[in-house]
Amino acid sequence: MYLGCSLFRTSQPMSKLLHYPPNPVEIPVTLTQPTRGYTMQVMKVIAGLLGFFLVYLALMLGALALAGTFIWGGISLIHLVKDHPPYSFVVFFFAVIIIGWGGLLLFFLIKFTFSPYKDSAHYRVQIYEEEHPRLFAFIRQLTKDMQTSMPKKVYLSPDVNAAVFYNSNFLSMFWPVRKNLEIGLGLVNTVHLSEFKMIVAHELGHFSQRSTKLGSYVYAIHKSIYKMLYQREAGSTKMLKKWAEIASTINIYNVIPHVTLMLMQGIQTVLGMLYHLIHRLYMGLSREMEFHADAVSIAVAGSQPAINSIRRLALSNHCYAYCSKHLSEAAEKDACFENIYSAQTALLHYISKHHQLRIVDGLPEISDEYLAKTISSRVQYKDQWASHPSDAEREARIRAANIKTEMDTTSPWVLFNDASELQENITQSLYAERFPGRGPAKYRESSSGFIKDISLLHTRYRFPEIFAGFYKNRPFRDIKGITEGLPFKGETKDLYNNTITTKIKRLFQNKIDHALLVAIADKHIDTRHFEFDNQKYERSAARSLAISLETEMEDQSAWLVQYEKDLYRFHLHMAEQKGSEAAQTFMGLYNNVLIHQRNTREMESQATMVIRQVQVLFNMEDQRLHALLDQLKAVKKEEKVLKPLLQNMLKTVEIPAELDKTFVEDTRQFLETNYTYLKENAVHQEEIVRLYRLTHRAVSNYTDVTELRKKDYLEFTAALLVKN
Template sequence: DQAQKIIFETVYNNKDYENFILEFSGGNAIFTFFGHISVGFISAFQYILKNMSSFLFKNHASLQREMEYHADAISTFVTNPEEQTSSLLRLELSDAALAHSINFYIESKEKYLPQNLYKNQTSSMQILSERNNHPYVNGLPKIDIEDLNRYNKSRIEIEDQWASHPDIAKRIEKIKTNKTQNSGFNHRLATEIIKGYDHICEAMTRKYLTLLQIKNVGEIIDNESFVQLYRENSSYENLSLKFNGYYERHNPVLENLEVVLSNPVQIDRDDLFSDTKVSLVYEKAGIEGDLQTLNYLYSHPKDIKTFRFEGTLYKAKDAQSLIPKFENELQKVKNDLLENDKIIFAHFYRISAETDKENLFSTYEKFRMVDKEYDEFQESLNEFIGYLQFMAVTLPFEEIRKHRVKLLQAEKPFKQKIKHLLEDSTYGTLLAEEDRNLLQHYVDAHYIYFNNDRYLQNEVDSLSLLIERYQTLLNEHYLNSKQELVNLQASLDKAY
């Protein structure tokens, strides 16, 4: 890895040295001439090294993948194919559970610290298993190979020649053919086998926090407190558990609700949120991802030479021919989801009491407006953030002044957009007084950010705080509006 890093820096990240040579010439014709010769020599060396390193590291990665198969063979010999396979299938879920646990403490902004991070990981794994309907067998979640593909509907296959680990499906195929000396099953967990397991985990937790450079200033909480706080702060907790997870990655945006109600279609309630309907959500995400991949392949044919689709090998330049097919499929899936959303709305409207019908109608309409405004405000924010990048790097004063001029020009329409949010939007009606004051203060301020060859740190910090809070508000109110809609439907479902 260290060798790869050194060669990467030499081959791909050596522009500073080249620029220094050319700048050092200072316009002198002789120095400039020899400077270009030097840069030309470096470029030739980089070209040779680039091709050699690509060959060597690809072969090294291939060797690493082969050694992984050998490691699986040894593990299978000591245990058995079934247990080795089940451990491998659980790996991704376990990794996600640890990441969720760590993120909980990071997002608490040092308010909490873990007593035992690995107990938290186990609890997170149980919560994630509940969300995804994974049964528990012998104290551990049972994951099938189909579960790994449930959310990944991509059909474009690109061989990753740089990967150090083989694909899990390929590893499982090999494991099934491996020899074993142990045909019996031992379902005892490490907590039962290792003496002082909890103390070891607590010591490892403290070590891990030190490695992450997390300050020891928060309240240390036990696992029970972690689970309670995690569930309370988990944004998608209810979205995942209700309606078979249909709304976790899908936003039910409907227009012309009166027209929807004028053409009612009745379908069994369970069919509206069946696995087939949930699968449409992930098919849509898969097709969108594949379209991005195909567009990249077509525009960068030298980066990746070939790919597979439905068992056929294609050249990168042929990616464009598949794009219309995927676009048509995407439109069909979008239409299917839209029709299902219409039927869902009509269903809940039909089963609602008269007093709830107006509430359901207005909640759908409110979410439609929030969805529309979110795209508008987010686009404005993304565009404005691009003008702030110069503050994150060291630049000559004259360059900073040029960038500041562009920033101040871009700030005018950005402030207008915030003013629109405050005065004439659904988002504006949802703001707390503190957030409204923060946004209004920025709109009224006349910051210049840089003066007398130095940044005005108070103004830069105020802008950073505004950007962070503005993004949080957009996300929070969008999610809260969606949560409100899902909760309302859940209450109507329960009452019915």
């Protein structure tokens, strides 16, 4: 039965708030109550945490006792020998070392346990109520409806994100502190107001209900332990190692920091092993907390806004990430976006048009019909180490709750004062933080210019539509021994269509699913149960299913090989009908693609070897000259193999200027120069960077040119089909 839930003030008057979507009128009483699974996960994690703290307390007390013993022993020695001058100096010196050792151990125990850790404030900007009163009124009303407290502070970040965070220390394991709310403007830019309400409610929902305080308390403890073991510890270790390097000049002192470091690392290792045991238990709780936060959020925002935002999130992230990457490329030309969020919106619309997604009130709608066309995995399993449930699991629960409410498709930007100015300021701040030495960009790039360049890029590589994606993202097959064409058995219009393309996509997805089944069988994926084609199986069945799927893949591959041969014969037959010159051109274009594919693979293989050796060089801990020289020999060895490939590339491949204006010139200069990669007994950074970048550019350009050669062949073939 559906009733108004007493945990939410759904009848709260909101006439003063112009921009606040209505709450659902009726929701199930049990919607926001913790499930049995949630409660069981909390109990399991608490048991693990109690065990952790018992061991932690024993280790700390033991280490404190050891430190106290050293200090007491050193002081006792001084008192013992102060009246014996012949030995007093030597014993006094030894006693000082013991006291110093005990004091150092005590210092780092305190620092390890009690020093505060602050979450990185990278790109975060704190905002205040007087700056954005409508946003704070919105959040305040939401916290009232959820019966939770206002965030301590509100921050803006540039990306697609929303989060609740806090600065933790040792005491926060016992008294969790008030949380801060972070709102990503890339998220604000790609949701409607009802969806924004749901997302903020989800974040606040982790800490909103009395019934889940125990879960949120466990969350705080777990996070504090992680930071104590793996984030705060780093600073202490660096300090000890630095002192050990300095102390190494005085041999008698060198033992103090080294032994202290070994002791502290030993404590961390033992606690780390226990932490990993409880971490897996916590992952189960974390997934239940996400489900509960979803339940809390749809209780005030409804199911449909949650489904919409979950489905659109990946696309929003992709568009922002692409714009962020382009920001780096534009910086090389002393340019910057006028407004990165206008560019994100423009790209969102461009991709939506390309994929035929319907735009509803300014944002793409990812419908059930569209998702039904996608090729999904046939293997489903619960990742025991995942902190979040899958989108499909979340959507299934949200859809089952079926909380109805009126959608408000207004943009959340209405909550911000001077939204356009804010977007432009954040864009410029993002540029300044990412490229601190450059100063303000000389040029401003508009979103329309940005999309125009993308459109030109896509046009350059776009294959003719008649092939329906048949040749997309896969190599041409090396078809040997075929010198004569044959007519196609069937209708020409049936050569390429979505049904054929879907069969190819299924083959490639089956390869991924086969690898998953093998990983489950070999216990590389930690799960006891899984689903295949919506049927539940034990892990022991994975091997036999993989064998069956392998047989299916062999049949699919055999069909594809034969189909591609039939297509080639038919296209050749059509070319022969145009004359021998057309037939020779057809075969020449196809063979040219094969040559470029072969050369690209060879370049990729060698580039991998070069990059691997360069990475080893940069990750070396031993920076002594003989060690550097040994690694530089390995780099030079791979460079000798790379150079002939580059020479052949310059001879046989024409790199269009629009791909890379300076590649030919830079490559010639590299080939004519004998880099030693050594300068003043240290790595010559500039030469190594040139090698690294040129290697990347060579692979990228070879790949792009190969795509252009494919396009040449397909355009010639498409002309044959159209004229037929």
